[in-house]
Amino acid sequence: MTVRMEDVSKRFGRQWVIKQFSEAFHTDTIYGIRGRNGSGKSTLLRMLSGQLSPSRGRVVFQKAGVAIPPDRIYRYVSWTGPYFEVVEELTVLEMLTFHFRLKPAAEGMTPAIILDRTGLTPFADRPLLDCSSGMRQRILLATALYAAAPILLLDEPTVTLDREAAEWFEAELQRFAVGRLTVIASNDPRDLKACASVTDL
Numbered sequence: 001m002t003v004r005m006e007d008v009s010k011r012f013g014r015q016w017v018i019k020q021f022s023e024a025f026h027t028d029t030i031y032g033i034r035g036r037n038g039s040g041k042s043t044l045l046r047m048l049s050g051q052l053s054p055s056r057g058r059v060v061f062q063k064a065g066v067a068i069p070p071d072r073i074y075r076y077v078s079w080t081g082p083y084f085e086v087v088e089e090l091t092v093l094e095m096l097t098f099h100f101r102l103k104p105a106a107e108g109m110t111p112a113i114i115l116d117r118t119g120l121t122p123f124a125d126r127p128l129l130d131c132s133s134g135m136r137q138r139i140l141l142a143t144a145l146y147a148a149a150p151i152l153l154l155d156e157p158t159v160t161l162d163r164e165a166a167e168w169f170e171a172e173l174q175r176f177a178v179g180r181l182t183v184i185a186s187n188d189p190r191d192l193k194a195c196a197s198v199t200d201l
Protein backbone atom coordinates (compact mmCIF):
# COMPACT_ATOMS: atom_id res chain seq x y z
CA MET A 1 0.00 0.00 0.00
CA THR A 2 1.06 3.54 -0.63
CA VAL A 3 -0.68 6.71 0.47
CA ARG A 4 0.66 9.81 -1.18
CA MET A 5 -0.26 13.28 0.06
CA GLU A 6 0.48 15.76 -2.70
CA ASP A 7 0.59 19.45 -1.80
CA VAL A 8 -2.27 18.95 0.65
CA SER A 9 -3.82 21.96 2.36
CA LYS A 10 -6.85 21.92 4.63
CA ARG A 11 -9.00 24.84 5.62
CA PHE A 12 -11.84 25.04 8.14
CA GLY A 13 -13.74 28.24 7.47
CA ARG A 14 -11.07 30.89 7.11
CA GLN A 15 -8.42 29.00 9.06
CA TRP A 16 -5.77 27.11 7.10
CA VAL A 17 -4.81 24.21 9.38
CA ILE A 18 -2.45 22.37 7.01
CA LYS A 19 -0.52 24.09 4.23
CA GLN A 20 1.04 22.38 1.23
CA PHE A 21 1.93 19.14 2.97
CA SER A 22 3.54 16.43 0.85
CA GLU A 23 4.65 13.00 1.97
CA ALA A 24 4.46 9.41 0.78
CA PHE A 25 3.60 6.64 3.27
CA HIS A 26 4.43 3.00 2.51
CA THR A 27 3.70 -0.45 3.87
CA ASP A 28 6.01 -1.90 6.52
CA THR A 29 6.98 1.48 7.90
CA ILE A 30 5.85 3.31 11.03
CA TYR A 31 5.63 7.08 10.53
CA GLY A 32 5.28 9.72 13.23
CA ILE A 33 3.46 13.05 12.97
CA ARG A 34 4.31 15.58 15.65
CA GLY A 35 3.20 19.16 16.24
CA ARG A 36 1.86 21.58 18.82
CA ASN A 37 -1.78 21.40 19.91
CA GLY A 38 -4.00 22.49 17.04
CA SER A 39 -1.27 22.06 14.41
CA GLY A 40 -3.44 19.62 12.47
CA LYS A 41 -2.20 16.13 13.49
CA SER A 42 -5.69 14.65 13.87
CA THR A 43 -6.85 16.47 10.74
CA LEU A 44 -4.00 14.82 8.82
CA LEU A 45 -5.02 11.39 10.15
CA ARG A 46 -8.62 12.02 9.13
CA MET A 47 -7.44 12.76 5.59
CA LEU A 48 -5.25 9.63 5.63
CA SER A 49 -8.31 7.64 6.68
CA GLY A 50 -10.24 8.92 3.68
CA GLN A 51 -12.89 10.51 5.94
CA LEU A 52 -11.90 14.07 5.16
CA SER A 53 -10.97 15.60 1.81
CA PRO A 54 -8.23 18.17 1.40
CA SER A 55 -9.24 21.71 0.45
CA ARG A 56 -6.33 21.76 -2.00
CA GLY A 57 -3.97 19.10 -3.28
CA ARG A 58 -4.81 15.41 -3.22
CA VAL A 59 -4.44 12.18 -1.27
CA VAL A 60 -3.80 9.15 -3.48
CA PHE A 61 -4.34 5.62 -2.17
CA GLN A 62 -2.76 2.77 -4.10
CA LYS A 63 -2.54 -0.96 -3.68
CA ALA A 64 0.01 -2.71 -5.88
CA GLY A 65 0.09 0.42 -8.06
CA VAL A 66 -3.70 0.44 -8.56
CA ALA A 67 -5.66 3.42 -7.23
CA ILE A 68 -8.32 2.67 -4.60
CA PRO A 69 -11.57 4.62 -5.12
CA PRO A 70 -12.24 7.06 -2.23
CA ASP A 71 -15.52 5.35 -1.27
CA ARG A 72 -13.67 2.07 -0.60
CA ILE A 73 -10.75 3.38 1.43
CA TYR A 74 -12.48 2.74 4.75
CA ARG A 75 -12.12 -1.00 4.14
CA TYR A 76 -8.34 -0.65 4.21
CA VAL A 77 -8.08 1.48 7.34
CA SER A 78 -8.08 0.73 11.05
CA TRP A 79 -7.94 3.89 13.08
CA THR A 80 -8.33 4.96 16.66
CA GLY A 81 -7.88 8.00 18.83
CA PRO A 82 -8.80 9.00 22.38
CA TYR A 83 -11.78 10.96 21.02
CA PHE A 84 -13.38 7.79 19.61
CA GLU A 85 -16.70 7.17 21.26
CA VAL A 86 -17.85 3.82 22.60
CA VAL A 87 -21.29 2.45 23.39
CA GLU A 88 -20.99 2.55 27.15
CA GLU A 89 -23.76 0.04 27.81
CA LEU A 90 -21.77 -2.73 26.08
CA THR A 91 -19.43 -4.94 28.03
CA VAL A 92 -15.78 -5.24 27.01
CA LEU A 93 -16.45 -8.58 25.31
CA GLU A 94 -19.62 -7.33 23.59
CA MET A 95 -17.77 -4.29 22.24
CA LEU A 96 -14.95 -6.42 20.81
CA THR A 97 -17.36 -8.98 19.36
CA PHE A 98 -19.50 -6.24 17.80
CA HIS A 99 -16.51 -4.37 16.40
CA PHE A 100 -14.89 -7.39 14.78
CA ARG A 101 -18.19 -8.47 13.27
CA LEU A 102 -18.14 -5.24 11.28
CA LYS A 103 -14.40 -5.09 10.67
CA PRO A 104 -12.64 -8.42 10.23
CA ALA A 105 -9.92 -9.24 12.74
CA ALA A 106 -6.42 -10.35 11.77
CA GLU A 107 -6.13 -14.07 11.05
CA GLY A 108 -6.60 -16.24 14.13
CA MET A 109 -7.67 -13.35 16.37
CA THR A 110 -10.93 -14.19 18.15
CA PRO A 111 -12.51 -11.94 20.81
CA ALA A 112 -11.27 -14.38 23.49
CA ILE A 113 -7.69 -14.23 22.19
CA ILE A 114 -7.89 -10.45 21.89
CA LEU A 115 -9.11 -10.17 25.49
CA ASP A 116 -6.22 -12.34 26.57
CA ARG A 117 -3.60 -10.38 24.60
CA THR A 118 -4.99 -7.13 25.94
CA GLY A 119 -4.94 -8.40 29.53
CA LEU A 120 -8.66 -7.72 29.87
CA THR A 121 -10.02 -11.26 30.28
CA PRO A 122 -10.93 -10.65 33.95
CA PHE A 123 -12.99 -7.62 32.85
CA ALA A 124 -14.77 -9.26 29.88
CA ASP A 125 -18.22 -8.74 31.39
CA ARG A 126 -17.64 -5.25 32.71
CA PRO A 127 -19.71 -2.50 31.00
CA LEU A 128 -17.50 0.10 29.31
CA LEU A 129 -19.20 2.69 31.51
CA ASP A 130 -17.41 1.14 34.48
CA CYS A 131 -14.00 0.80 32.80
CA SER A 132 -11.16 3.18 33.60
CA SER A 133 -9.91 5.50 30.86
CA GLY A 134 -6.75 3.39 30.51
CA MET A 135 -8.82 0.22 30.06
CA ARG A 136 -10.97 1.93 27.43
CA GLN A 137 -7.87 3.10 25.62
CA ARG A 138 -6.50 -0.46 25.57
CA ILE A 139 -9.80 -1.68 24.10
CA LEU A 140 -9.74 1.04 21.43
CA LEU A 141 -6.14 0.18 20.59
CA ALA A 142 -7.11 -3.49 20.35
CA THR A 143 -9.81 -2.65 17.79
CA ALA A 144 -7.17 -1.00 15.58
CA LEU A 145 -4.12 -3.19 16.21
CA TYR A 146 -5.91 -6.52 15.68
CA ALA A 147 -7.97 -5.53 12.62
CA ALA A 148 -7.15 -7.06 9.26
CA ALA A 149 -6.61 -3.69 7.61
CA PRO A 150 -3.39 -2.70 5.87
CA ILE A 151 -3.42 0.93 7.06
CA LEU A 152 -3.10 1.53 10.81
CA LEU A 153 -3.70 5.07 12.07
CA LEU A 154 -3.12 5.82 15.74
CA ASP A 155 -3.76 9.16 17.40
CA GLU A 156 -1.99 9.56 20.77
CA PRO A 157 -1.99 5.79 21.40
CA THR A 158 -0.50 5.76 24.90
CA VAL A 159 -2.48 8.68 26.30
CA THR A 160 -3.95 7.54 29.65
CA LEU A 161 -1.89 4.31 29.61
CA ASP A 162 0.28 3.48 32.61
CA ARG A 163 3.83 2.23 32.09
CA GLU A 164 2.86 -1.45 31.95
CA ALA A 165 0.10 -0.80 29.41
CA ALA A 166 2.42 1.43 27.36
CA GLU A 167 4.90 -1.45 27.24
CA TRP A 168 2.09 -3.78 26.13
CA PHE A 169 1.27 -1.34 23.31
CA GLU A 170 4.92 -1.08 22.27
CA ALA A 171 5.28 -4.86 22.03
CA GLU A 172 1.98 -5.33 20.17
CA LEU A 173 2.82 -2.54 17.75
CA GLN A 174 6.13 -4.25 16.93
CA ARG A 175 4.23 -7.35 16.00
CA PHE A 176 1.03 -5.98 14.42
CA ALA A 177 2.60 -3.18 12.38
CA VAL A 178 4.40 -5.78 10.28
CA GLY A 179 3.06 -5.75 6.73
CA ARG A 180 1.07 -2.58 7.37
CA LEU A 181 1.41 1.11 6.76
CA THR A 182 1.31 2.77 10.20
CA VAL A 183 1.02 6.45 11.07
CA ILE A 184 1.13 7.67 14.68
CA ALA A 185 0.17 11.26 15.55
CA SER A 186 1.47 12.41 18.90
CA ASN A 187 3.85 14.64 20.84
CA ASP A 188 4.65 11.94 23.39
CA PRO A 189 8.12 10.37 22.90
CA ARG A 190 6.63 7.04 24.12
CA ASP A 191 4.32 7.02 21.09
CA LEU A 192 6.97 7.99 18.60
CA LYS A 193 9.71 5.60 19.76
CA ALA A 194 9.01 2.98 17.10
CA CYS A 195 8.73 5.46 14.21
CA ALA A 196 11.23 5.21 11.38
CA SER A 197 10.70 8.89 10.63
CA VAL A 198 8.88 11.73 12.38
CA THR A 199 7.47 14.73 10.52
CA ASP A 200 6.83 17.99 12.34
CA LEU A 201 3.72 19.92 11.34
Ligand SMILES: Nc1ncnc2c1ncn2[C@@H]1O[C@H](COP(=O)(O)OP(=O)(O)OP(=O)(O)O)[C@@H](O)[C@H]1O
Pocket residue numbers: 012013017035036037038039040041042043044
Ligand atom coordinates in the same frame (compact mmCIF):
# COMPACT_ATOMS: atom_id res chain seq x y z
N1 LIG B 1 -14.41 20.03 11.81
C1 LIG B 1 -13.72 21.14 12.15
N2 LIG B 1 -14.27 22.36 11.99
C2 LIG B 1 -13.60 23.48 12.31
N3 LIG B 1 -12.35 23.49 12.81
C3 LIG B 1 -11.76 22.30 12.99
C4 LIG B 1 -12.40 21.06 12.67
N4 LIG B 1 -11.55 20.04 12.95
C5 LIG B 1 -10.43 20.62 13.42
N5 LIG B 1 -10.54 21.97 13.46
C6 LIG B 1 -9.51 22.93 13.87
O1 LIG B 1 -8.32 22.61 13.19
C7 LIG B 1 -7.21 22.83 14.03
C8 LIG B 1 -6.36 21.56 14.09
O2 LIG B 1 -7.06 20.57 14.82
P1 LIG B 1 -6.47 19.12 15.07
O3 LIG B 1 -7.41 18.43 15.99
O4 LIG B 1 -6.16 18.50 13.77
O5 LIG B 1 -5.09 19.46 15.80
P2 LIG B 1 -4.10 18.50 16.60
O6 LIG B 1 -2.73 18.86 16.14
O7 LIG B 1 -4.53 17.10 16.47
O8 LIG B 1 -4.33 19.03 18.08
P3 LIG B 1 -4.11 18.31 19.53
O9 LIG B 1 -2.62 18.14 19.72
O10 LIG B 1 -4.70 19.31 20.47
O11 LIG B 1 -4.87 17.00 19.50
C9 LIG B 1 -7.73 23.29 15.37
O12 LIG B 1 -7.69 24.69 15.42
C10 LIG B 1 -9.16 22.80 15.34
O13 LIG B 1 -9.99 23.60 16.13
